[in-house]
Amino acid sequence: MQEDVEQVASGAEDPPDQATVRRAVVASAMGNCIEWFDFGVFSAGVMTTIIGTVFFPHDSAGSATLKSFALIAAAFVIRPFGGMFFGPLGDKLGRQRVLATTIILMSGSTFVIGVLPGYDTIGLAAPILLLLVRLIQGFSTGGEYGGAATFIAEYAPTRRRGVLGSFLEFGTLWGYILGSGLVLLVNLSLGADRMHAWGWRIPFLLALPLGLVGLYVRVRLEDTPAFKELDETGHKASSPLKETLLHHWRMILNLIGIVILLNVADYTLLTFMPSYLTDNLGIGDVAAQLTTIGVEFGMLLVIAPLGRLSDRVGRKPLLATAATGYILLSFPAIKLMQLHNPVTVTAGFAIMGALLVLMLAVIGSTFPAMFPTQVRYGAFAIGYNISTSVFGGTSALVIDSLISVFHTNYIPAFYLVVAGLIALVPILLIPETAGVSIKNIATPRPSGSSRLATASD
Incomplete structure (x- = not known):
């Protein structure tokens, strides 16, 4: 990490020092960490059953696990x-202000789940309140x-992007490990x-302290050099949402794919x-939790080298390899897991x-370099x-x-x-963004083609 932040942000007139770049990486990763801390907690095998039984009528249709997956899916309905x-607010007011807001909303919502009364206490208000909190979170x-x-x-x-x-996804993996690991520890300790x-x-209660740490790191940072330059030169979009949908829908479709x-x-x-x-x-x-945590930890070790x-x-060779791998290896991987041997389960x-x-x-x-x-x-x-x-959010519910x-x-x-x-189709269609200055990406011409300038730094 130390050597990675010794480079300065490319093209900025007043380059940030290495400590500032390091804080920017940590501040960004903290939000992902908190998001996936929640998923690590909510999706742990023992927790999905508990949530379904604590907040829903015991004689209602559907398994407790399926009810929990439905709550996970509900949070995703509101995400767009x-x-x-x-998103457009961040293009208009700045990245830092919006990110300070989202991190406290996410962590606060997870905390509130930890203090909500269950169905036995307040009846149907329990699942309604839980759904409301999940929607705010989403x-x-x-x-x-x-x-x-x-x-x-x-x-x-540019050359270290x-x-x-x-490290953004490093935060994802750490968040998931912390969440699922904490559930495992509490479960083993309490019975x-x-x-x-x-x-x-x-x-759930421990999410709030994590969010406050992330908020502290974020509010101490200025906005990004690229946005500050855009703001100072008066080149911000007058209507970011309109410009986004009008000129960038083709690339958005590639991203969606x-x-x-x-x-x-x-x-x-x-x-x-x-x-x-488990089920x-x-x-x-x-x-099951040890297998999940072990594989996640292995992913942590290789993500930065990759x-x-x-x-x-x-970027495209790695993305294409992943897509091809899922096409060819998903069935063999699931077959290995169904052999019920600890070694084959872990291998799959x-x-x-x-x-x-x-x-x-x-x-x-x-x-980010696509726009x-x-x-x-x-x-x-x-x-x-x-x-x-x-x-994404519907995957668990649909598969189950x-x-x-x-x-x-x-x-x-x-x-x-x-x-x-x-996914393989848009992966092959998008331009390669490695070695391309993120500041030199142009708005597409009317034909939909876009210009990508090779970085000189």
Whole structure:
């Protein structure tokens, strides 16, 4: 990390020092960490069952796990609206102000879940309040990821954007490990009865201190050099949302296509798989969580080197390898997991994780560079959240429902293969962004073609 931040942001008239660049990376990654801390907590095998039984009538239709997955999916319905609100706002007012707002909304919402009374206390108001909190959380998350990726990309030097951008997803993986690891620790320490009675609240409550740390780091930073230059020269878009939809819809469609695979893989692996291992494959809660955490930790170790590799060979080779891998290896990976041997279960899970980390390592540097500074935050947020809402947040719910309908545990593999086939097309169509100055990306001409200037720094 130290050597990565010693470079200065490319093209800035008054380059930030290495400490500022380092804080920009940490500030951006903290938001992702908090978002995925929530998913790590909410999707842990034992937690999905508890949430479903604590907040819903005990005799209502559907399993407790399915109810929890429905809550996860509900939060994603609102995300595109958050992206359309916060994204253009970030292009108009600045990245830093909006990101300070989204991080406190996200962490505060997770904290509130930890203090909500259950169905036995307030009846139907319990699931209604929980749904409301999840919607607020989804709305704020819709403005988080696009802004955080933009923040890192606009601070990073062109030739180091890949490795610095990979730290955004480093935050994702750490957040998930912290969340699921904390659930495991609390569960083992308290036992099933106390965990169900009150212990489940502890991980949710700890989200607020994490959010306050992230807020502190973010408010101490100035806005990005690229946005400050845009603001000082008076070149900001007068109507960012209109310009985004009018001139950048083709590239947004490409982004949506790639994000289909990214999020189907991401949420299948991190949100659905823990419960799949326990409910469908009969693996114990502790073993399932240890498998998940172990693979996630392995992904942590390789994500920065892969980001550095993308600075040398390009982003598209890694993205294309991931898409092809999911097309060819999803069924073998699921087959290995169904052998019920700890080694084969871990091997199958690791195959899926290895393909996912190829994408995670480069999306933080690829997606922001697909759009010019004037609309970067908004275009990224809109495209990313539309795709995430439709195909990401619903993955666990759809897969679990299809397994119940078709009575086959190969549904996750089928879902991943289809997503890989879809994503491979836009991956091949988008321009290579490695070595391209993020400040020199132009608004497309009326024909839809775009100019990408090679960085001189």
